[in-house]
Amino acid sequence: MKAFEICFTGFNAGERNELETLAASISLLVKKSVTKNLHILCIGDNAGPSKKDKAREFGALILNKSQFAHFIDTGELPITAVEHLLTLVESRTPPKRKYSPSDTPLNKDAQPYGRFNQVANIEKAISSLHGILLGITADSKLKPAEHAFLDLWLRTHGEVSDDPDMVDIVDVLNDVLEDGIIDDDEYDDLFCLINDVNDVRGFNEPGSHNQINQLLGLLQGISADDEINEKEIDALVIWLDANQQILDKWPASVVTSKLCEILEDGIITEDEKKDLLLTVQKITGNHFCETGDVTDNTTECFDDISEIPHDNIGFCFTGKFKSGSRKTVESKAQSLGAMTSKDVLLSTQFLVIGTLASRDWKYLSHGRKIEKAMSLKEKGHDVYVISEEQWLAAL
Structure with a gap:
């Protein structure tokens, strides 16, 4: 017991x-x-x-x-x-019942989720929820769009609601959603409970991938209402200052650079706020006010490139593709003379990201391949990150 x-x-x-x-x-x-x-x-x-x-x-x-x-x-x-x-x-105490094969969570192809990935994905979702809550409470208000985002997020992320460590947090959130207000007691209770979970599970370890997912959640939270205000910018600056171990990692490096540009003259203009919002939405791939979608989306930080050659060029594919399976798109590239690899290498010149985010990516909006490609780009390597749509249009 x-x-x-x-x-x-x-x-x-x-x-x-x-x-x-x-x-x-x-x-x-x-x-x-x-x-x-x-x-x-x-x-x-x-x-x-x-x-x-x-x-x-x-x-x-x-x-x-x-x-x-x-x-x-x-x-x-x-x-x-x-x-x-x-x-x-x-x-x-719920009544005991016998295990049934139907109890195993299945994906859209009716295949069981891997046990390892299931645990990792719950961890990813919990870290992102922490960031989302930091984002939507940054200006001490729960706006209608933020209320809708949080409500839909909880209803579509059952793995969080069902996690034993999250029960108390979800109870508080349900109270918040019921009246649309986060009072001082609920705010204190919420983050005390979240910190308890983070401590127990080790989610606060410096340099952890959970910090990146928390940042992505924070970016989703502050952009949920399709605008970013100065209090939310302050909250983002405070968070980055407290998590300096990941500032050299993408996308923290991009966000930090953008904030330095905005804050350089001590004045935050409306155009700078809109530019930051666009950067945040590209990183997360989330446009809630436009689409009503709270699922994890692929990043939209693509390179603007008009020609995409294939002959003797290194290609890597990641994510899930609307145009076919990974094997299908790799075969198409190979038929045009491309050299494909399963990972991003120094010889890789194009990383093609599928339209659909992979459930098993380590991060909300990207996986290890995208992280590696972005890191190589920041070091000066000629690697282009493009979307499935860009690639198809060039064929």
């Missing part, structure tokens, strides 16, 4: 830290907010009514400080409290 979840409210910071440490010492799971899974709410003299009402609504046991201290010292609770907790646990 999972550990009992406990939350402390109405205490000053020192008391709360001390009580949380005591709770953790006896294997209670300390939470920062009252959610549907909470078992115990411990209240101090300054406890507000909202958390107590919410705890009662979810059936949690409410203890005062002296009752909790007695429990810590003796391991005992009043018989009525024990009965309450047992009833609560029983009511939340």
